[in-house]
Amino acid sequence: xxxxxxxxxxxxxxxxxxxxxxxxxxxxxxxxxxxxxxxxxxxxxxxxxxxxxxxxxxxxxxxxxxxxxxxxxxxxxxxxxxxxxxxxxxxxxxxxxxxxxxxxxxxxxxxxxxxxxxxxxxxxxxxxxxxxxxxxxxxxxxxxxxxxxxxxxxxxxxxxxxxxxxxxxxxxxxxxxxxxxxxxxxxxxxxxxxxxxxxxxxxxxxxxxxxxxxxxxxxxxxxxxxxxxxxxxxxxxxxxxxxxxxxxxxxxxxxxxxxxxxxxxxxxxxxxxxxxxxxxxxxxxxxxxxxxxxxxxxxxxxxxxxxxxxxxxxxxxxxxxxxxxxxxxxxxxxxxxxxxxxxxxxxxxxxxxxxxxxxxxxxxxxxxxxxxxxxxxxx
Amino acid sequence: xxxxxxxxxxxxxxxxxxxxxxxxxxxxxxxxxxxxxxxxxxxxxxxxxxxxxxxxxxxxxxxxxxxxxxxxxxxxxxxxxxxxxxxxxxxxxxxxxxxxxxxxxxxxxxxxxxxxxxxxxxxxxxxxxxxxxxxxxxxxxxxxxxxxxxxxxxxxxxxxxxxxxxxxxxxxxxxxxxxxxxxxxxxxxxxxxxxxxxxxxxxxxxxxxxxxxxxxxxxxxxxxxxxxxxxxxxxxxxxxxxxxxxxxxxxxxxxxxxxxxxxxxxxxxxxxxxxxxxxxxxxxxxxxxxxxxx
Numbered sequence: 001x002x003x004x005x006x007x008x009x010x011x012x013x014x015x016x017x018x019x020x021x022x023x024x025x026x027x028x029x030x031x032x033x034x035x036x037x038x039x040x041x042x043x044x045x046x047x048x049x050x051x052x053x054x055x056x057x058x059x060x061x062x063x064x065x066x067x068x069x070x071x072x073x074x075x076x077x078x079x080x081x082x083x084x085x086x087x088x089x090x091x092x093x094x095x096x097x098x099x100x101x102x103x104x105x106x107x108x109x110x111x112x113x114x115x116x117x118x119x120x121x122x123x124x125x126x127x128x129x130x131x132x133x134x135x136x137x138x139x140x141x142x143x144x145x146x147x148x149x150x151x152x153x154x155x156x157x158x159x160x161x162x163x164x165x166x167x168x169x170x171x172x173x174x175x176x177x178x179x180x181x182x183x184x185x186x187x188x189x190x191x192x193x194x195x196x197x198x199x200x201x202x203x204x205x206x207x208x209x210x211x212x213x214x215x216x217x218x219x220x221x222x223x224x225x226x227x228x229x230x231x232x233x234x235x236x237x238x239x240x241x242x243x244x245x246x247x248x249x250x251x252x253x254x255x256x257x258x259x260x261x262x263x264x265x266x267x268x269x270x271x272x273x274x275x276x277x278x279x280x281x282x283x284x285x286x287x288x289x290x291x292x293x294x295x296x297x298x299x300x301x302x303x304x305x306x307x308x309x310x311x312x313x314x315x316x317x318x319x320x321x322x323x324x325x326x327x328x329x330x331x332x333x334x335x336x337x338x339x340x341x342x343x344x345x346x347x348x349x350x351x352x353x354x355x356x357x358x359x360x361x362x363x364x365x366x367x368x369x370x371x372x373x374x375x376x377x378x379x
Numbered sequence: 380x381x382x383x384x385x386x387x388x389x390x391x392x393x394x395x396x397x398x399x400x401x402x403x404x405x406x407x408x409x410x411x412x413x414x415x416x417x418x419x420x421x422x423x424x425x426x427x428x429x430x431x432x433x434x435x436x437x438x439x440x441x442x443x444x445x446x447x448x449x450x451x452x453x454x455x456x457x458x459x460x461x462x463x464x465x466x467x468x469x470x471x472x473x474x475x476x477x478x479x480x481x482x483x484x485x486x487x488x489x490x491x492x493x494x495x496x497x498x499x500x501x502x503x504x505x506x507x508x509x510x511x512x513x514x515x516x517x518x519x520x521x522x523x524x525x526x527x528x529x530x531x532x533x534x535x536x537x538x539x540x541x542x543x544x545x546x547x548x549x550x551x552x553x554x555x556x557x558x559x560x561x562x563x564x565x566x567x568x569x570x571x572x573x574x575x576x577x578x579x580x581x582x583x584x585x586x587x588x589x590x591x592x593x594x595x596x597x598x599x600x601x602x603x604x605x606x607x608x609x610x611x612x613x614x615x616x617x618x619x620x621x622x623x624x625x626x627x628x629x630x631x632x633x634x635x636x637x638x639x640x641x642x643x644x645x646x647x648x649x650x651x652x653x654x655x656x657x658x659x660x661x662x663x664x665x666x667x668x669x670x671x672x673x
Contacts (some may be wrong), residue, residue: 039498110650169643195642200602204595205392206637206645209385226500226594233592237511237520238388258502262509 018145023065026328028053028319029094030069030312031084031109032123035102036076040224041101045123046071048293049098051300052316062323070094074105081105082112089116095330098315099123101308102170110137119334121318123311127176128367130357138337140314142272142348142360144172145179147332150270150365151220152183154378160217160243166207166231168223176222176247192216197227205234212240224249229258236263243268248365250273252306254316261373268378270365272307274346276375280366293346310346317345318352384516389638390631391514395523395592397630398530402585403607404614404622405537406578411616412554413574416477420485422604424579427454428586429595430492433501443506451583453481457488458579462572485600493597496550503590522591529588533581534623546573609653616665624665 030049032042052244052312053069061067070092074081081100096119100106103126110129113120113136122139129139155163163184167173173196184191192214195207208231211219219242221231227229228250233245244267246255256264273280273333277290293313297305321343322336340352340359348364368375389551403425410418431453435446465484466477506525511518541547552560553570561567593599606629613625629649636648638655656664 043498197642198598201645202589202599203392203396203634204642206389206634207642209388209392210638210642213382213385226596229500229594230592231501233509238518239511239513254499258500260502260509301432345403 008201023061023063025066026062026323027068027070027092027094028316029088029092029170030071031074031081031088031097031099031101031105032071032094032312033076033105034071034073034253036074038102041123041308041311042073042076042099044297044306045099045101045312047301048092048297048309048312049303049316052298052313055296056320059281062320062328065328071132074100076102076105078104078108082108085109085112089113089118094118095328096121096319096333098312102177103129106139110134113137117334118330119319119322119337121315121337123308123315125169127179133355133357136334138315138318138352138357138359140311140318140345140350140358142248142347143179143358144247144364144366146173147184147270147365148176148179148183150362150367151247151268152180152187152189152244153362154268154367155189155218155245156187158218158243161189162192162214162216162218163189164211164214164216164219164242165191165322166193166195166196166197166204166211166219166221166313168227169196169198170223172247172249173222173225176249179221180222197223199223199227201227202230203234204231205238208234208238208240212238216242218243220245220247222247222249223250225255226258229255229264232259232263232267245269248272248307251368253304256373257368261370264370265372267370269368271368271375272347272364273308273366274305274307274310276366276368276377279375279377285349286346289344290346307347312373314345314347318350381516385638386635387515388517389521389634391517391519393631393634394627395519395526395630396633397610397627398526399585399589399603399626400610400629401623401626402530402533402607403582403603404610404626405534406582406585407608408614408616408622409578409581410574411611413550413571414466414474414477416466416474416481417608418575418578419478419481419604419608420488421578421582421607422600422602423485423488424454424458424582424600425490425586425603425607426597426600427457427488428583428673429503429590429599430597431494431583432587432588432590433503433595434496436503437501443504447587450587451580454583454586455576455580458575458582459572461488461579462575466571466575467568485604489600490596496597499598500594500596502594503587505591506588520592522588526588526592529584533584533618537577537581538619540550543566544569550574606649609649612653613664614657615665617663617665621663621665626665628664 032045034042034046053067057066072084098121103124106122106124106129120137125141127143154258167177193211197204221228228246246269248270273286274290280287294305318337322333326332338352343350347359349361353357367378369378406421431450432446435441435449465480505522507521549565550570609631610626611622614621637645
């Protein structure tokens with residue numbers, strides 16, 4: 001045994017020398033709610049990120065450095081998110097963090113990222129995350145008010161004045177409700193009904209009957225599946241002929257499938273371009289990126305890519321872009337992200353600035369209409 | 380739209396959700412009477428009914444009647460397994476620990492369903508079309524009629540079973556006094572198993588008939604279970620018409636509350652009623668303190 005020892009030592013030395021010769025890996029952390037109530041966000045985000053990292057490492061990494069990804073599950077729990085963020089920063093010593101998936105989780109860890117000086121690219125939509133602007137915090141989903149503005153601009157064009165709101169009583173719904181009310185007041189609409197439903201409700205005929213009673217010109221429903229599908233069915237059941245708008249929260253084929261093509265006919269909503277990439281104009285800057293992403297995702301996981309996964313896609317591209325330009329130190333990454341100009345992503349074309357850490361505008365969405373079980377872009 | 384038409388619509392919506400609450404509440408009452416425990420896995424039976432019929436219909440591609448029958452049978456099998464594996468082995472457990480076991484069981488069933496069929500919501504086709512039916516300016520769907528019809532049939536069959544069949548009478552005897560029932564030769568443990576069979580079959584049927592309207596997912600059982608529990612409490616945990624009235628009352632109050640007061644309070648209404656009943660009339664709204672229970 002004793003004679004073996006030097007041999008073993010030599011082997012270990014050789015091995016470590018071999019690893020030291022390749023450039024040190026770049027460690028990126030990610031926090032997603034892979035399980036729990038927001039798993040519909042976290043799961044595609046995690047999948048997307050793992051797919052992208054595999055791809056980039058197969059091509060030899062960035063400037064010869066492989067990427068090492070540490071993904072943790074926050075379960076949609078802000079306390080967990082905070083613990084895991086500390087773990088990423090202190091133990092894993094990551095250079096940047098992608099996520100978390102929900103606004104609540106993100107708000108919980110902003111302080112940690114700011115204090116440690118680690119760039120955080122959130123995949124949550126809440127406007128509070130980047131307004132006011134924080135030095136180290138960015139986010140990739142467009143603000144809710146961008147989608148709300150898109151709907152109201154279209155409604156104005158159609159001459160609709162009296163609006164009825166039907167929003168879900170969770171964070172997404174109440175944020176949408178606030179934005180809609182503010183924007184509606186500014187754009188000269190009057191809100192004639194302001195109803196809510198809870199996320200697990202399955203019958204909204206009571207709210208809709210009340211809405212019908214006040215004769216609005218249009219109904220705007222703000223929620224994520226399955227609530228809006230139930231609303232759509234109820235509208236059909238009650239024979240309501242008032243135009244119905246949905247939020248970008250249901251911009252996937254799943255919504256049409258749940259509501260039924262028949263009931264969803266004519267429903268309008270602002271959709272991220274991923275949902276309609278095959279119907280975009282040829283010269284749309286995003287067309288190619290969206291197609292590649294959707295096809296790669298389908299190949300890797302057997303299901304359609306979702307807008308939510310796109311948030312992680314964009315976050316990753318922002319960080320990779322920054323590392324390519326500058327370097328892999330946290331402050332270089334932060335500066336790189338802030339200087340991003342016209343980066344074509346899944347959620348839109350990003351142009352960051354010291355006063356805008358989201359970088360998207362109205363062009364991130366297209367107004368679409370359901371027709372015969374599919375989306376049609378409307379002008 | 381006139382106010383009276385609006386109110387008619389609220390009532391109709393309330394009745395159709397109320398019928399479901401009643402059916403789920405019934406399942407609570409039957410198991411409570413046989414075992415004196417509240418089976419909090421009742422909502423999961425409802426969920427299983429919906430998910431399994433989706434599975435047989437859309438994944439295995441069976442025709443609707445076959446899918447419904449198989450879904451009910453499979454859920455009943457789960458109910459039997461649950462009783463055999465989780466309730467029966469603990470003969471001398473206190474009701475409290477059994478209740479906690481049912482909560483554990485419900486989490487297990489929910490978790491397994493999520494692992495097997497994923498977290499997506501699924502829609503089921505209506506049994507017979509989705510053209511709304513106009514009743515005096517208010518509208519309902521053909522599926523609502525199915526819900527009313529099947530609920531009535533199930534309740535009538537139950538009433539007949541408990542009042543006229545030997546097994547039904549034996550179960551009532553257990554409900555009145557377990558010890559006395561076992562002394563006259565009734566196999567109480569068998570009756571407990573029966574109560575799980577009936578309530579899981581009933582729960583799954585409830586889950587199947589509402590799925591075309593409300594859609595189904597692995598986690599729909601929690602809220603439905605709680606509402607059914609409310610209905611059963613209002614009815615004083617009797618499987619008679621108390622629970623039916625309890626369910627209908629709950630459905631109508633929710634719907635009227637959402638329509639006339641504010642939709643933000645819809646769920647609050649149900650639980651405020653539950654608390655009030657538990658404080659003021661713990662024996663239920665429609666019952667004298669010591670009447671017969673089945």
